[in-house]
Amino acid sequence: ELERLGASIGRPVVVAPVTASTNDDARRAASGGAPHGASFLADAQTQGRGRSGHAWHSPAGENLYLSVVLRPKLAPQALPPLALVLGVCVARVVDELLGASKASGPRAGVKWPNDVLVDGKKLAGLLVETALRGGAIDAVVAGIGLNVHASSFPEELASRATSLHVLGGRGLDRSSIAARLLVEIGRTVRVFEANGLDPFLAELDHRDVLRGVPIDVSGISGTAAGIDREGYLRVITSDGATHRIGSGSVTTHGP
Ligand code: BTN
Structure with missing residues (x-):
């Protein structure tokens, strides 16, 4: 699928039935020299992590847990905007999967710094971690948790979380969603490296769920x-x- 879609990243893709955290797998691989685009997927995580030390609900069979090693040619101060750009990538793929048309406008919103929301509920979260070497970026690990098939959530999440299934997404297949994300990320990181956040500002503005709040x-x-x-x-x-x-x-x- 990656070949067919012309992905510039995603080699290799390592898929595990269960792992502690795909971000840890990717970090380990990155410190061992894994190339730009090496990707790690798991069916379930036993120690899925969110931002600020929160656990990320990671049951088997339901959701997408994807971590990508990126080696962008960027200065460390360009990292916070990179996380926003990755949120835009996820939002674009989500809009495609939900059949949102250009005319009806985007359905997926971005909540600064890097959550993806639909109808006010969280559909995906990003955990971007960085390894520096000599003051420069050695590798970035972009971890994406995207709720796909989940039809219910633990009580404490129920009012705040949603999934593609709940939102009426059709033909949801986690590998093909991962492939589409990798294509989008590969392309978008190149644009960001060359031009920074400017090409994304109008879209971010459109998708910004916090504006005026x-x-x-x-x-x-x-x-x-x-x-x-x-x-x-x-x-x-x-x-x-x-x-x-x-x-x-x-x-x-x-x-
Ligand atoms: C957040 O919203 O707090 C970020 C959640 C990030 C979850 C993903 S799932 C794949 C990767 N592995 C992890 O342990 N975390 C990220």
């Missing part, structure tokens, strides 16, 4: 006001000041 992030309460060309989240506080946030977890208020 009251939020708390990094000790600041205000209204989210878009993403700038360095990947910072702009937040406007009640005194009218604009803050630029480089990293953190966003909490939204209300329903």
Whole structure:
């Protein structure tokens, strides 16, 4: 499938029935010299990880757990925007799978810094980890957890999570979804290396689910006001000041 789709990455692809965390598999491989695009998939994870030390619900047979080794020609400060660009890749593939048309506009939204939401619920999360060598990026591991077949979630996630199946996606096959993601990521990382975030800003704006929403992030309460060309989240506080946030977890208020 990867060959047919003309993927520039995804060699090799290592598929495991079960692993601790595909991000750990990819990190280990990266430190052993794995090439740009080497990919790790598992049917289930026993220690799936999310951001800020959270566990990532990783039962067998249901969802996509994919980690890709990337060796982009980028300076370390270009990493936060890379995570946003990867979120855009996932959102594009999700729109295709849900049959969202250009006319009806995107269904998949991006929640800074790197969640993918549909109808206000989380469909996918990204965990981007980096290995530096001598102040330069040696490798980036991009971990993607995408809910595919799940029809129910543990109680604590039920109100916040969704899956492609729940959203009415058809013909869902995890290997072919992985292949489509790899094609999109391979292509998009090249565009980002050459041009930075600029070619993605309009789309990010379109998909930004936080714009205009009251939020708390990094000790600041205000209204989210878009993403700038360095990947910072702009937040406007009640005194009218604009803050630029480089990293953190966003909490939204209300329903
Ligand atoms: C988040 O939203 O907090 C990020 C979740 C990332 C989950 C994926 S699943 C594949 C890869 N392996 C992991 O242990 N985590 C990532």
